Amino acid sequence: MYDLIVIGGGPAGMMGAATAGGSGRKVLLLEKNAVLGKKLRLTGNGRCNITNSSPMEDFPKNIVNNGKFMYSSFAAFDNVRLINLMRSLGVSVKIEKGCRVFPVSDRSTDVVEALWRRLRENNVEIRLNTAVEEIMTDGGRVSGVVLKNSGIIACRRVLLATGGMSCRHTGSTGDGYQMARMLGHSIIEPRPALIPLLTGERWVKDLRGVALENVRVRVAIGGRWAEQQGELLFTHFGLSGPAIINISSFLSRNAAFPLEIKIDLLPHFSEEQLTGRLYACMEHNRGKYLKNALAGLLPQKLVPPLLEKAGLNQQKQVDQASRKDIEKLVQTIKNLSVNISGFRPINEAIISSGGIDTKEINPSTLESKKIKGLYFAGEIIDVDALTGGYNLQIAFSSGYLSGASAAK
Numbered sequence: 001m002y003d004l005i006v007i008g009g010g011p012a013g014m015m016g017a018a019t020a021g022g023s024g025r026k027v028l029l030l031e032k033n034a035v036l037g038k039k040l041r042l043t044g045n046g047r048c049n050i051t052n053s054s055p056m057e058d059f060p061k062n063i064v065n066n067g068k069f070m071y072s073s074f075a076a077f078d079n080v081r082l083i084n085l086m087r088s089l090g091v092s093v094k095i096e097k098g099c100r101v102f103p104v105s106d107r108s109t110d111v112v113e114a115l116w117r118r119l120r121e122n123n124v125e126i127r128l129n130t131a132v133e134e135i136m137t138d139g140g141r142v143s144g145v146v147l148k149n150s151g152i153i154a155c156r157r158v159l160l161a162t163g164g165m166s167c168r169h170t171g172s173t174g175d176g177y178q179m180a181r182m183l184g185h186s187i188i189e190p191r192p193a194l195i196p197l198l199t200g201e202r203w204v205k206d207l208r209g210v211a212l213e214n215v216r217v218r219v220a221i222g223g224r225w226a227e228q229q230g231e232l233l234f235t236h237f238g239l240s241g242p243a244i245i246n247i248s249s250f251l252s253r254n255a256a257f258p259l260e261i262k263i264d265l266l267p268h269f270s271e272e273q274l275t276g277r278l279y280a281c282m283e284h285n286r287g288k289y290l291k292n293a294l295a296g297l298l299p300q301k302l303v304p305p306l307l308e309k310a311g312l313n314q315q316k317q318v319d320q321a322s323r324k325d326i327e328k329l330v331q332t333i334k335n336l337s338v339n340i341s342g343f344r345p346i347n348e349a350i351i352s353s354g355g356i357d358t359k360e361i362n363p364s365t366l367e368s369k370k371i372k373g374l375y376f377a378g379e380i381i382d383v384d385a386l387t388g389g390y391n392l393q394i395a396f397s398s399g400y401l402s403g404a405s406a407a408k
């Protein structure tokens, strides 16, 4: 009889299994793929942004939904412990822009292999190509699991760590939601998060391939503004790039499309500074067309749609530009609006927002409040964060706490 069966060999499941195994429990890890950590291998463009080195107090600010639920998990296993664990397993790390932590080798497979070694060291039995269909209970307690290709395995406890709904080919197909639902758990509908946005606006598509290094994107949700700063990329379907990917998470569960987002193309200038800058630019470029004069300030391809949005004639010359025209330009550059019609499909999302309702999980142990001996970890829980390594830290921290709790 196993003390613990862990369903799902992603970062959360591997960490949970290794932690419980390290406490001397008899642990079985079941993974439906032929390899462990299929999604983990893809993370950070194959480089794996394992965590963020900023103080843990700053983590909740980067968690879009249910950050408070994570307090106990973060207290049990924070970013320093994760980095130390990685080092002890032979994975040295480096810190990049935005305090993002990566393996020095730039290889996510090193992280997967390190976790694999940890599982072996802690005597965790691993079965690959093994999909679980159902969790069995007896009198409100976990009693075992039913495998997809028939077969039952008895156990005292189960850790459900089957991930979310994005990137289905990695194995995250939402099986865990169904298993939890069958046991009476409520699922907050999974929706795409950290995902590019669609628009029907022609001028956006015409700019495909143009990247803006530093813009501020804002969107009004429920009477409040969500804001993100960073790179933006125009694509054939709409908008992408880090600033857009991050702002999309605020729209996941609250947005009613179509909606308008506002882009500040030059966030480092106040309106006053930009006005001054534009006057200086006009002074410098007397005799030229307005569209050519603006080229030093913004990418050339962006200028015609910008002038159109500002209601200014493409043939207007600098010398003809009035004070009102400059005001219109400033407003358009600081508040360029794009009508958003929806998200790209959930399969293309970096994560899904939604999952097991946190109200039904004890945050101090990650045990179900409905079924004794059932634990949850990782993306299956209704917690989601911005990019920067926060989502993997959530997976590792909740994996650790659930494994430690299940081993008690």
Ligand SMILES: Cc1cc2nc3c(=O)[nH]c(=O)nc-3n(C[C@H](O)[C@H](O)[C@H](O)COP(=O)(O)OP(=O)(O)OC[C@H]3O[C@@H](n4cnc5c(N)ncnc54)[C@H](O)[C@@H]3O)c2cc1C
Residues within 6 Å of the ligand: 007, 008, 009, 010, 011, 012, 013, 030, 031, 032, 033, 036, 037, 038, 039, 040, 042, 043, 044, 045, 048, 049, 050, 051, 130, 131, 132, 133, 161, 162, 163, 164, 166, 167, 170, 171, 172, 173, 174, 175, 176, 349, 350, 351, 377, 378, 379, 380, 388, 389, 390, 391, 392, 393, 395
């Ligand atoms: C392209 C991409 C890049 C990303 N980059 C980063 C990054 O750099 N940094 C970061 O913090 N986050 C990143 N993320 C997010 C991060 O990968 C996830 O948050 C994390 O993998 C969630 O871990 P998990 O263990 O909960 O779930 P998963 O990693 O999805 O693992 C779940 C596992 O459960 C298995 N499983 C599912 N159903 C069953 C079943 N019925 N029986 C048995 N096994 C089952 C699956 O096969 C899978 O292996 C990225 C995501 C994507 C898609």
